[in-house]
Amino acid sequence: xxxxxxxxxxxxxxxxxxxxxxxxxxxxxxxxxxxxxxxxxxxxxxxxxxxxxxxxxxxxxxxxxxxxxxxxxxxxxxxxxxxxxxxxxxxxxxxxxxxxxxxxxxxxxxxxxxxxxxxxxxxxxxxxxxxxxxxxxxxxxxxxxxxxxxxxxxxxxxxxxxxxxxxxxxxxxxxxxxxxxxxxxxxxxxxxxxxxxxxxxxxxxxxxxxxxxxxxxxxxxxxxxxxxxxxxxxxxxxxxxxxxxxxxxxxxxxxxxxxxxxxxxxxxxxxxxxxxxxxxxxxxxxxxxxxxxxxxxxxxxxxxxxxxxxxxxxxxxxxxxxxxxxxxxxxxxxxxxxxxxxxxxxxxxxxx
Numbered sequence: 001x002x003x004x005x006x007x008x009x010x011x012x013x014x015x016x017x018x019x020x021x022x023x024x025x026x027x028x029x030x031x032x033x034x035x036x037x038x039x040x041x042x043x044x045x046x047x048x049x050x051x052x053x054x055x056x057x058x059x060x061x062x063x064x065x066x067x068x069x070x071x072x073x074x075x076x077x078x079x080x081x082x083x084x085x086x087x088x089x090x091x092x093x094x095x096x097x098x099x100x101x102x103x104x105x106x107x108x109x110x111x112x113x114x115x116x117x118x119x120x121x122x123x124x125x126x127x128x129x130x131x132x133x134x135x136x137x138x139x140x141x142x143x144x145x146x147x148x149x150x151x152x153x154x155x156x157x158x159x160x161x162x163x164x165x166x167x168x169x170x171x172x173x174x175x176x177x178x179x180x181x182x183x184x185x186x187x188x189x190x191x192x193x194x195x196x197x198x199x200x201x202x203x204x205x206x207x208x209x210x211x212x213x214x215x216x217x218x219x220x221x222x223x224x225x226x227x228x229x230x231x232x233x234x235x236x237x238x239x240x241x242x243x244x245x246x247x248x249x250x251x252x253x254x255x256x257x258x259x260x261x262x263x264x265x266x267x268x269x270x271x272x273x274x275x276x277x278x279x280x281x282x283x284x285x286x287x288x289x290x291x292x293x294x295x296x297x298x299x300x301x302x303x304x305x306x307x308x309x310x311x312x313x314x315x316x317x318x319x320x321x322x323x324x325x326x327x328x329x330x331x332x333x334x335x336x337x338x339x340x341x342x343x344x345x346x347x348x349x350x351x352x
Contacts, residue, residue: 010051018047069099070312071123075130077104079228079256080284081301082129088305089127096313098124125149125312147320151312153304155193155202155253163315163326165308169281172297172332173206174213176279177251179295179334181214184343185249185277189222191236191261193253203253203281222247226257233260241268248276248343255280255287255296258339262290273341283335293337300330 016023021040029036029044036044047053072089074082086102093100101123128150152162155169180188190207204223211218221243224236233256240246240261252258258280262272272278272292280287283298307328314320 010053012053014051015044015047015053018051019043067099067122067124068097069101069123070125070127070309070316071101071103072127073103073130075104076229077102080286081254081256081282081299084285084301085129085305088302089309092306092309093313096310098313125316126151127308127312128152129154147315147323147326149312149315151308151315151326153308163311165304165311165326165328166330167299167304167332168329169202169332170206170209172281172299172334173203173251173253174210175206175332175334176281176297177207177210178214179279179336179340180249180251180277181210181216183249183277183340185247186214186216187222187247188216188249188251189219189224189240189247191224191233191250191252191257192226193257194227201253203251207251219247222250224250226253228254228257230256230260230263233257233262234264235260237261237264240265241270246276249340250276250278252278252280255282255284255294258294258296259286259290262339272339277340277343279340281332287335288337292339295337295340296335298333298335300332303330 012023012026016026019026019040021043025036025040026044026047029041030048070093072086074086076082090100126149147163150162151165153165155166177188177190188211190204192204193201195201195204208218224239226232226236233252236257237260240250241264250258250261252261258278262278265276266272270276278295280294280296281299282301283294283296287294287296307330311320311326311328315326320326
């Protein structure tokens with residue numbers, strides 16, 4: 001082989017000659033391998049490896065008028081809950097030949113960044129973990145089989161026919177609260193999550209479901225406002241300490257707010273689970289190694305990121321089921337550790 005031919009960048013025609021098929025067949029085998037036979041796919045794969053051919057993704061995007069990129073919007077880059085999810089998102093997108101852009105909630109108008117990307121065709125679809133964004137202000141990209149190339153994965157169910165991939169937040173919250181009831185607690189409060197767009201928070205609803213089914217009162221002074229942050233947990237701790245009549249247990253909307261609550265109340269002599277039992281939601285990485293180790297509802301974060309990404313790409317590629325809006329619900333799991341304990345009989349007897 002001459003130096004000039006050795007340095008020449010392999011083309012799809014080179015692959016076709018090596019495989020003994022047409023260039024169109026090579027293109028079909030690379031873009032839609034399920035549409036060619038196993039033997040043809042094997043020939044093309046061998047030819048690609050032998051020639052060193054690499055798909056020019058930028059050129060493909062120009063021809064297809066696609067960015068081959070998905071945009072992921074998250075509410076807080078610093079929240080450890082999202083690290084595992086983002087790892088799964090990037091892995092799945094890469095396997096499917098897509099790039100990933102990440103938008104963190106910043107500025108007075110966090111949807112502006114998203115609008116810019118959609119209007120400039122720099123992203124094909126949106127994977128949304130931030131329910132606070134104003135979806136109505138985004139330009140609507142072309143639908144595939146009636147489905148918007150947008151997948152929501154939040155702890156609120158948002159109306160409007162959007163595609164949802166989420167954990168069973170309401171059922172999980174009910175299970176977490178029922179665990180406290182099974183431990184003998186009847187005086188139970190809740191650190192709430194975000195309330196956005198006037199949609200009901202699923203974990204608050206699950207807490208209320210469990211309390212009503214057990215015939216227990218839902219006291220407004222034991223519902224502490226929150227936004228899934230550690231600071232909100234600290235604030236809930238201050239509100240708890242100011243009460244003259246306190247609950248013996250709390251269901252916390254997530255682990256971060258639970259940790260904030262623990263840090264503030266422990267500084268004032270309140271010990272968990274001696275004085276109060278706590279159960280959270282998410283099972284973030286530190287939950288098992290915090291003190292006390294946190295009882296919590298484990299979200300399948302790896303699966304959540306993978307399934308949400310796969311669903312969005314299926315929509316983009318036209319292989320998702322037709323419909324007005326997809327809904328995929330993944331189960332959470334109760335992980336019992338040391339932050340919950342049975343209420344002592346003496347406290348049950350006096351209603352403390």
